[in-house]
Amino acid sequence: MTRGLRWRVFVLQVGLVGILGFVAGFAFWASNFATGQVTTQLTEQKITFPAANSPAITALPAADAAAMGAYAGQTMTTGPQAETYADHFIAVHLQEIGGGLTYAQFPPTGLTPQQTAQKAALFQGETLRGLLLNAYGWWQIGQYAQYAAIGLSIAAFAVLLAFAFELAVWRRSTAGTPAADRATVAARMTRVA
16 A cells, blocks of 8 residues: 555544544434433423322223333333323323314314313323324434434444554554665655555
8 A cells, every 4th residue: 555545544534533423422412412301391291100000090901001000100201101101091091082083083163062172182182192202202313313323433433443453554564664665665655656
């Protein structure tokens, strides 16, 4: 390998380590930001999962009760908790309230007072469910950013190791050569390049 080509490889490797390191740092920041925002917002809502033996959980279908039981008594602070609450608690109650209908499926006019109350309850429940699922989505984006940051960090470290290896090989190839021979080798490399 010629001297010029070797220096180009060195510069490329150093630049790649810098770029990968910067992007990995940004991805770690993005991950912390997304999950931190979700945790802050959910904590402020003060939503607590019902106790495991409460009628709120025991009245649910078995699969939903099992999912809710995993977080029984806990305060909601994470995306997976928000998804569980939205899909295994609120969604079940929304099915009961509307008899399988959603807010949008109720007619806009001509409702009885009971249907009006059902429609209002569906609107509130679907809104809360949507907000919780949105929190879950952003939590997942934060998790994916963390995985990307870890991968980028590993890649940056691998390029750094390759740079160290190239540097060691270059040093070894020039270390045993006397100064006069090194000048001759350098002159030949320059002619070849």
